[in-house]
Amino acid sequence: MDISLFPTSRALTVVPGRRNSAKLEVLAGPTGNGVIVARTLAIGICGTDFEILSGTYGWAPPDVERLVIGHESIARVVEAPASSGLTAGDLIVGIVRRPDPVPCPCCAAGEWDMCRNGQYTERGIKELDGFAAEWIRVEPAFAVKVDATLGFLGVLLEPASVVAKAWDHVERIGGRARCWNPRTVLVTGAGPIGLLAALLGKQRGLDVHVFDRAEDGVKPALVRDLGGHYHSGNIRALRSLEPDIVIECTGAAPIVMDALEHTARAGIVCLAGVSSGGHRLSLDMGVLNRQIVLENDVVFGSVNANRSHYEMAASALASADRGWLNRIITRRVALEQWRDAFERRPGDVKVVLEFEAET
Known part of the structure; x- marks a missing residue:
């Protein structure tokens, strides 16, 4: 990949453990690791994000101060190797949890949601930058293809998993x-x-x-x-x-x-x-x-999910009524007004932060 094609990426970051430290900043290139490069369309906001912004939860990657948040995502592939099974334009969701480096028996079996020793990492939560950035990288093993007809509704895939x-x-x-x-x-x-x-x-x-x-x-x-x-x-x-x-x-x-x-x-x-x-x-x-x-x-x-559960969730959402799913998302907030997404308002069910306006 020619990194010059993606020179900067606006991202929402925090200093874990420090209340009210969130800010929108410009980073050099896509966040994360992996050969798939994608443009984030939206991220979902959940209680875990509120805990991270309040300073009561979250861990930054080793040797850095700030963490890119966002673990509920939907993104469009820009570049991917043929071996990944993905092509430019595909919609993907990045899996949140990664197996621990030991690994424990569960992580070794691909069931990192059942990690036995707690050394797993999680994008946007624990020691790995998340998806709240304009450009992201994802490893093929942790990228789940979303039915194209779901569009931005694919942001519901992580909670569905x-x-x-x-x-x-x-x-x-x-x-x-x-x-x-x-x-x-x-x-x-x-x-x-x-x-x-x-x-x-x-x-x-x-x-x-x-x-x-x-x-x-x-x-x-x-x-x-x-x-x-x-x-x-x-x-x-x-x-x-x-x-x-x-x-x-x-x-x-x-x-x-x-x-x-x-x-x-x-x-x-x-x-x-x-x-x-x-x-x-x-x-x-x-x-x-x-x-x-x-x-x-x-x-x-029960908490978290492994790849098989993401795939089950993708199938369930693909079979669901699009109008019904759309009503779960009660507020859509543009990236420039990101602070509004973290205001609890009466009637909120799911709030989504949009990095790109849905067409």
């Missing part, structure tokens, strides 16, 4: 019993992760229920238009539902506890939301233990 992994593991666990035949799923939380979890549940032919504190607005409409049932208010009112599967996306302790206690027999609960801590609940662990054992219940945690 997280729920694709959750569903993959739910189904693997359910397969422990040949008689397993789930009918009902309860998703708690109607943010991007919850809505995408509901989408994948509906694609599996399940009766989908979504609980969230929002009583009106885009969230209830999205769930109902998906063909699901939307619930708000007190989650205890749903105890009679007894879902076969729960995908918990809030991390809110009271909701987590209710999800654990009121599944169907042989119920499976996937905890996909991270709790902030500081919320104490009174819990009779003996009663919970008895219920889980006697009813063959399973509770497990």
Whole structure:
């Protein structure tokens, strides 16, 4: 590649651990490593980005002060070797996590989402520059091709990969019993992760229920238009539902506890939301233990995704209604107004920072 073709790249960077250190700066050439060169179209903003900007999370690459953020991406290939299977104009999403250098048994098997020693790195989060730059490089093994008809909606692929992994593991666990035949799923939380979890549940032919504190607005409409049932208010009112599967996306302790206690027999609960801590609940662990054992219940945690899950997510999004997906993105912010993307506003579901206006 002739680096002179890509002399500079505007990028959004922070000093990890330093609050309010974000700035838009000009870097020399594309960020990252790899033989694929792509132009970033947009990045999605999520809670992890807010934590990094607040100074409570994130690690810069070794021997440098600043980190290029952005881990939810969509980019257009400008240059790629024939061996990569990609050509100029293809849309790609970069996989976030990279295996550790040891590597552990899971990373060696391509399942870096299950890293056993914690020495993995992550683009835009941990020791690797992210995708919030006009020009990026990506290694072929970590570039996932996106259906061209999705366009900028491909920015939803990374969060979709997280729920694709959750569903993959739910189904693997359910397969422990040949008689397993789930009918009902309860998703708690109607943010991007919850809505995408509901989408994948509906694609599996399940009766989908979504609980969230929002009583009106885009969230209830999205769930109902998906063909699901939307619930708000007190989650205890749903105890009679007894879902076969729960995908918990809030991390809110009271909701987590209710999800654990009121599944169907042989119920499976996937905890996909991270709790902030500081919320104490009174819990009779003996009663919970008895219920889980006697009813063959399973509770497990799930985070991140490997390439197979990105590919599952790409297939799920390609099969989804484009208009419905587009409504998940409630705000699009131009790069020049990047600060607006990090303002929490009523009605926000998914906020996207656009590096290039969608045509």
